[in-house]
Amino acid sequence: MVLLFIRHLDIAIKKHEIMSVIEWIKRTTLIAIAISLEVAVMLWLMFYFFTETLILTLTPTFMRTQKSLRGKVVVLTGGAGGVGQELALRLARANAKVVLWDINEEAMVKVKDNLEKEGHQVYCYTVDVTDRKNVYKNADLVKQEVGVVDILINNAGIVCGNTFLDIPDYMIEKTFQVNILSNYWTVKAFLPDMLRKGKGHIVTVSSLTGMLGTYKCTDYSATKHATIGFHESLHTELKTHGHRGISMTIVCPYFINTGMFAGCKPNMPMLTPREVSKRIITAIKQNEVYVTMPTWARFVLPLKQ
Template sequence: MSMSSDRFAFSANSGDDLLVIMLESTKIHTPSQMSRVFDIAKDTVLFLLLSCYYILESLFWTLMPNAIRPMKNLKGDVVVVTGAGGGVGRHLSIKLARLGAKVVAWDINKEALQKTCTTLTDEGYEVASYIVDLADRASVYNTAEKVKKEVGKVDMLINNAGTVFGETLLELSDAAIETTYKVNILSHYWTVKAFLPDMIKSGKGHIVTVGSVAGLLGTYRCTDYSATKFATVGFHESLFTELRAHGHNTIYATLVCPYYINTGMFDGVSPRLMPMLEPDYVAETMIDSIRKNEVNCVMPGSVRYLLPLKCLLPAKMCWDLMHRVMKGPQSMMDLKKKPNLA
């Protein structure tokens, strides 16, 4: 009988202990959950208030003419421009030099690079030039070290170089696909890794990533090119996030996404709704965006209002808009093919 009583007493005590544990657990978790809800509500309200400020600030700066807007001074800054031998790169190099920047021109084409350098020296500007194969990681790193030793700390990096072969997927050689990726996106990793640490040490720097509207909308005969330009968008956004998360607020990042540019890269293409952009205009707009420390620059500006449609409209409707109204695939069918790689 006594054993039974003991068992009953033990069982009763165990029940009380369990009840106490459950109550204590409730006491512990309830304030924590309430605290989390309060924090979320507080941060959401703060976000909404700041959003009003951000929108008004953006409208204010958008409406303010560049002539009276404070712009970043580039005088004395060392600026590396990849693909400086021709097209937008050449125009960028000339315009940056005229603003007082010390241009470091990179290109794989020796003759084209020499033309850019000759133009600058004839105008009395100092320029440093380097023959670089961006598809070769070792070449990028070695050249970056030369720049640091011979020119000094780089204040701005403009990853402008790009290549396109203009073939459908089944026509593209494996070598062409790999080259497109190496030049259009992988080289960005090597250049940024080479120059960003010094920017962080000095607390001053600017990374400019040249993407494309083809990196926002998939384009016919550009499975390699579009994919790499989509990658540049992700690269820029992730890099921007890392810089801000670690408090590097004085290291700026700008993504540039232009429409077709009349540089020869897209020879034969005849867009239906908008004419090709001229390289001089693109370079001028890029530099204005850089000097404003803008995060995104889409050219022409009207394109950014069309981009949300691909997520909001039915897929068949998007295709009909692209195929029937814009005639995007048809315009790309006349693209002159580039020499393919074996």
């Protein structure tokens, strides 16, 4: 009896082992199929987007569809600065409703006067973008006095321009507050209305220094690197949740000759506020996602990896 019981037990164990092997084969096969499908989809998407990028890159600007800015309410932070002034001028000439935000009231009034001489109406608000309560308060004022914002351009920025140990602690904090944290407050203030409308445009003015660390820019490069991460993550969130009507554009220019980088001696000539602002307007009209200045930088910078 004992021998018979042992024999039956041995047979049962072997059957169990065979079933386990079959289940493992099934499970492994399903996993392999799933992985193969995911890889196939990924390769197809890579091919599609690479081809799309190549075609759009080679297509002349005049042949691409451009949206109108007429009547669009555009909030521009850092509107009194070099690039901000040029952007305000081009937006006004495109018949947009230009809303300038800057902490420098005197400089902002000069920009307003110059634009009004050309017959353009401009709305000015003295805003400290590092103060989220101040941002939210003025955002409400803009909605009441001008209208729901269609386009937000986060252009405000500062730089210290010293080596790491020579940067005062308060300047490190200030650079992060202006260059990146303010983006959170402005986007939080205006994005909900864009979502309700099902359309809108968020523009982040970053920098090539956010993609490639630069001498005397440990504070500035870090904040601009953060803007890229913030922008790309938000872009992914919006697309994942089906908000296809919200366009996002990030612009990464080389050093700009605005006074921010006075004393800097780069290897290439600095960009001018005029050419940077012109490129930004073109990017907005064409709903471009990713812009570098110069253009070839986006093909060269990945080599650093």
